[in-house]
Amino acid sequence: MKILFYGINFAPELTGIGKYTGEMAQWFAEQGHDVRVITALPYYPAWKVSENYKNAYVTEQWKDVTIYRTPLWVPEQPSGLKRLIHLASFAFLSIPTLLKQWSWKPDVVWVVEPPLMCAPAAVTFAKMVGAKSWLHVQDYEVNAAFDMGLIKAKWLRGFVESCERWLMRCFDRVSSISGQMVKLAQQKGIDKSKIISFPNWVDISAIEPLNDISPYRAELGISEDTIVALYSGNMGGKQGLEILAETAQIIEQKGIVNIQFVFCGNGAGRANLEAGCAGLKNVLFLDLQPFERLGELLGLADIHLLPQRTDAADLVMPSKLTGMLASGKTVLATATIDTELGHVVAEEAKCGLIVAPEESDEMAEAIIKLSNDSDSRFIFGNNGRQYAESKLDKNTILRKFEQDLVRVL
Incomplete structure (x- = not known):
C-alpha cells in the first residue's frame, strides 16, 4: 500500500x-x-x-x-x-x-x-x-x-x-x-x-519490568528504600499538574521523608509546576529523557502519577498510561470510575488506585497508603504488565x- x-x-x-x-x-x-x-x-x-x-x-x-x-x-x-x-x-x-x-x-x-x-x-x-x-x-x-x-x-x-x-x-x-x-x-x-x-x-519488549534497581536512583541520589512517585511526560494544560505540587506540599508538611517526587518532562505547564514546588525538598525535576532510557526511567517509579483534569475526562486518553502499565509499576490516577481512565486503572487492568480529580488531599493519602503497602504495589504492577502484554x-x-x-x- x-x-x-x-x-x-x-x-x-x-x-x-x-x-x-x-x-x-x-x-x-x-x-x-x-x-x-x-x-x-x-x-x-x-x-x-x-x-x-x-x-x-x-x-x-x-x-x-x-x-x-x-x-x-x-x-x-x-x-x-x-x-x-x-x-x-x-x-x-x-x-x-x-x-x-x-x-x-x-x-x-x-x-x-x-x-x-x-x-x-x-x-x-x-x-x-x-x-x-x-x-x-x-x-x-x-x-x-x-x-x-x-x-x-x-x-x-x-x-x-x-x-x-x-x-x-x-x-x-x-x-x-x-x-x-x-x-x-x-x-x-x-x-x-x-x-x-x-x-x-506499547512496545512491551522495549519497556519491561526491571530485574535490578533503576540506575536513575544512583544518578539522582535516591536511596533504595525511598518511595519514588514519578510523573513523566508532557507538561501541558490537560494534565491538571497543579495537583502534583499541592500533593508534594501536603506530604512534606506531614513530615514524611521517605517519599520522593520526580517530575520529568517539558511543556507549557512546567514553569507553573516548578513555581508551585519552590522550596520543596521532596521534589526533583528532570527534562525529558532519551527514548533509549525510557524503560529505566519508568522503572524508577514505585508509584506512577497520572493526573487528569475533570473537564478533560473522556475527551483525551493519556498516552503515557501504556508505558506505565508495561513497566510493571503501580498507577495512581485522578479520575472517576465512570471515565475510561478510571475504568481501565481500577477495574479493567486493576493496576492501581484512582482518586477524585483536583483533590490533592486524597492523592496525598493514596500515596502514603501505597508507600506503606509493598504487597499491593507488587500486585498492581503485575496486573498492569499482564494487561499491557494482552491488550496493548x-x-x-x-x-x-x-x-x-x-x-x-
Missing part, C-alpha cells in the same frame, strides 16, 4: 502524538509498504523548533520513510488564540506539500486530530486522487477547547461543532483510542460502520490496523 500520514507531530518528538505516529510509520515501512509523511518541524513539547532544523520546507529520509516537513509558527507561551494560529499556520503551509503528492497517488490518506484544521485539505485531496481517507482522533480538540476554557467565546460552540460533525462524516473511516472516545464519535453522528477502535500501544502489544494492534486499512481499500 501507499500510505500518506498527515499530521503536525512526528518523530523525533518523544511524547504524545509524535511518538505514536513515528512508531506507526516505521512499522508500516518495515512491513514493505510505501510510506510518506507530511508533518511539521519538531517543536513539541518544548514549544520551540528543534535547533537541528531551520523553520523551512525540508525533505528527509528516516527509517525507509520519506518525510516532508513544513514550516509553522510556534508561540513561546501558547494560549487559546495562539494555539489556533499555530495550528492554522501548519494547516495552510502544508497544503502545497500535500498537493505535490498528486503524482504519487497514495492509496490511503491518514490524518490525525489534532489538528482538525488539516482535515478539510486531507479529505478533499483524497477524493481528488481516488484515495481512501481516514481520520484518527487522539484528542477531541473542539470539545476540549471549549470545556477547558481555551476558547471563551461560547456562542461559537454550536457552529464549530456542526462544522466538525460534517467534516468527520466526509471521511471513509474515523478511529479513536478508547471506548468512550469511540462512543463520542457515534454521538457526533458518524455512521457506526465507519468507526474503528484503534488504541495506543504494538505488533498486535498495528497488525489489526493494517488489516483494517486493507478492508477499507
